[in-house]
Amino acid sequence: MNVGILYSRIRQDEKLLLNELRERDHEVTKIDVRKQQFNIEDPPEIFDGVDVVVDRCLATSRSVYATKFVEAYGIPVVNGPETAEICADKVKNSLALVEAGVPTPNTDVAFTKDAAMASIEEFGYPCVLKPVVGSWGRLMAKIDSKDAAEAILEHKETLGHYEHKIFYVQEFVDKPGRDIRVLATDGEPVAAMVRESEHWLTNAAKGADTDTFELDDRALELVEKASDSVGGGLLGIDLMETGVDEDGNPEDYTVHEVNHTVEFKALSEVTDVDVPAKVVDWLETKVEEEAEAGEVSA
Numbered sequence: 001m002n003v004g005i006l007y008s009r010i011r012q013d014e015k016l017l018l019n020e021l022r023e024r025d026h027e028v029t030k031i032d033v034r035k036q037q038f039n040i041e042d043p044p045e046i047f048d049g050v051d052v053v054v055d056r057c058l059a060t061s062r063s064v065y066a067t068k069f070v071e072a073y074g075i076p077v078v079n080g081p082e083t084a085e086i087c088a089d090k091v092k093n094s095l096a097l098v099e100a101g102v103p104t105p106n107t108d109v110a111f112t113k114d115a116a117m118a119s120i121e122e123f124g125y126p127c128v129l130k131p132v133v134g135s136w137g138r139l140m141a142k143i144d145s146k147d148a149a150e151a152i153l154e155h156k157e158t159l160g161h162y163e164h165k166i167f168y169v170q171e172f173v174d175k176p177g178r179d180i181r182v183l184a185t186d187g188e189p190v191a192a193m194v195r196e197s198e199h200w201l202t203n204a205a206k207g208a209d210t211d212t213f214e215l216d217d218r219a220l221e222l223v224e225k226a227s228d229s230v231g232g233g234l235l236g237i238d239l240m241e242t243g244v245d246e247d248g249n250p251e252d253y254t255v256h257e258v259n260h261t262v263e264f265k266a267l268s269e270v271t272d273v274d275v276p277a278k279v280v281d282w283l284e285t286k287v288e289e290e291a292e293a294g295e296v297s298a
């Protein structure tokens, strides 16, 4: 098959994917989105012969628009634009999870400093303020006091980009010093890891320690539901444990986020699972299914 990779920078994650595809003799078309003009009717030539497109754009806005074009050109794309749109925005992400009955941290959205302050006081201290768009834990604030809240809100209102004027206030989850990242393809886990840190942000990008994690039935159920809630695809599903029993086993979970252009280098390093191989297996199946569906409707 000919796999188009939408990208603006080739990271280690993309290299892993490209190596696996080439080892299996698949053709790879690298599509640097910075160099394309996406016409509303005629696809750029680079898409000729491409069977499936994998979106690996770093910038969310590019992901959302470029995948929309690929879909309009009639080429299967993972993840699709609807999924990208939900995952790219924490508000849409939270709403989708709630609608699907997936436990997720309670969240308020407010449009003014005063309304946000009322939410913060309601949640109590500490609570969390997140930018609606962003990743790697950037510009996230754990608010420990009213003084801190006032300062952060004022900074955001005065200095922030317009997206920072949407205040996303969330309850603080007292997790056991770690969160769980599951890489899943259409709700089927490929591998999972815990990210452990003394810092309240436990993102791998922030230097957290990582280790493998065995998913129990409840986690499996939530991963499937969380994936469905955003339309499926190759996703990174982030969970926090909301309690652990005497033996250190999770009592329940809350899903705080589903990521659409998920990084898997850190996971590959920690697990025995051949992550890129699993991802390419899934892609191959997807393309076969698309081809069969095309033959049936033809």
Ligand SMILES: Nc1ncnc2c1ncn2[C@@H]1O[C@H](COP(=O)(O)OP(=O)(O)OP(=O)(O)O)[C@@H](O)[C@H]1O
Binding pocket: 105, 128, 130, 134, 135, 136, 137, 138, 140, 170, 171, 172, 173, 174, 175, 178, 179, 200, 201, 202, 203, 204, 205, 238, 256, 257, 259
């Ligand atoms: N409500 C919360 N209570 C406690 N800790 C939280 C909460 N929300 C997030 N965290 C911590 O902050 C980290 C980053 O959160 P989140 O995933 O929402 O941010 P992000 O910028 O989208 O990160 P990434 O892109 O790596 O997923 C999580 O890994 C978790 O450890």
